[in-house]
């Protein structure tokens with residue numbers, strides 16, 4: 525499953541496994557992910573398509 529997921533991630537670069545801010549369209553840092561908000565626009569982040577391997 526891991527290899528399949530990795531391939532999917534490579535093909536769909538817009539939907540990565542990490543968090544992104546919909547407003548800023550940028551990748552959030554670890555701290556922002558933990559805080560669950562974007563430091564730039566202060567918007568709440570949506571944990572969508574998050575499939576981190578434990």
Ligand SMILES: [Zn+2]
Pocket residue numbers: 545546547548549562563564565566567
């Ligand atoms: Zn933002």
